[in-house]
Amino acid sequence: MALIIVRLGEFVQGNYLIANVSKSYINHIYRDFDNRKTRFWMYHIVKRSAELNGRVGGKLSGGDSWFVQTALNKNPVGHLAKKNDIIYAHEIGRGVWAKGKITAIRNVVTINDLKVLIKYSQQTTNYNNAPFWDHIIQEKGSRLNGTNLLHIFEVRADLKKFYKEKALPVQYRSRQSWITLQVKPSFK
Numbered sequence: 508m509a510l511i512i513v514r515l516g517e518f519v520q521g522n523y524l525i526a527n528v529s530k531s532y533i534n535h536i537y538r539d540f541d542n543r544k545t546r547f548w549m550y551h552i553v554k555r556s557a558e559l560n561g562r563v564g565g566k567l568s569g570g571d572s573w574f575v576q577t578a579l580n581k582n583p584v585g586h587l588a589k590k591n592d593i594i595y596a597h598e599i600g601r602g603v604w605a606k607g608k609i610t611a612i613r614n615v616v617t618i619n620d621l622k623v624l625i626k627y628s629q630q631t632t633n634y635n636n637a638p639f640w641d642h643i644i645q646e647k648g649s650r651l652n653g654t655n656l657l658h659i660f661e662v663r664a665d666l667k668k669f670y671k672e673k674a675l676p677v678q679y680r681s682r683q684s685w686i687t688l689q690v691k692p693s694f695k
Contacts, residue, residue, distance in 0.1 A: 550688040551585060551594045552603070552679055569605050569668035572596070573634040576660045576685055577643055579650060583660045585685035586615055594664045595692065602672035603694050611663040618657045621648045633661055 553574050576583035588609055596605040613633065618624050621644070628640035647657055673694035679686055
């Protein structure tokens with residue numbers, strides 16, 4: 508038996524694992540980290556527009572919610588999210604209104620044709636939101652010509668609504684619609 512102190516790599520900053528374990532178990536731990544099989548949860552802030560989602564002035568509710576990210580010719584931001592990661596829902600102009608855990612992930616889907624995109628938006632997606640898909644079809648559909656590829660990533664989260672919406676900290680007010688963090692964000 509050996510006493511080891513291991514810094515938990517790039518995934519968790521400032522945390523250490525102290526354990527009394529055998530040498531074979533130490534090798535097992537390092538092998539898992541090297542293969543990226545073991546990963547601590549990440550935090551995600553997902554920003555959404557009420558206008559784009561067809562929910563202007565609408566009431567925000569928790570429960571199971573699907574989130575979609577799309578990108579042309581690259582993986583969408585947020586595509587590295589994993590099951591059990593923590594997600595915060597932010598609505599532009601209102602604030603962070605819910606926190607939850609990712610419960611399901613659909614792998615990135617690649618589409619290269621407008622007809623396939625329309626069929627996907629009507630029959631395949633888990634995110635049934637006509638204003639959102641109309642926007643995607645209008646904005647990106649005309650560019651799908653066989654060489655351009657649209658990548659679509661979907662996650663489901665079980666959200667718990669906050670009693671009061673929280674302000675998004677200044678450092679996270681970038682234009683990105685999905686921000687992945689290694690440390691828990693603090694909201695006021």
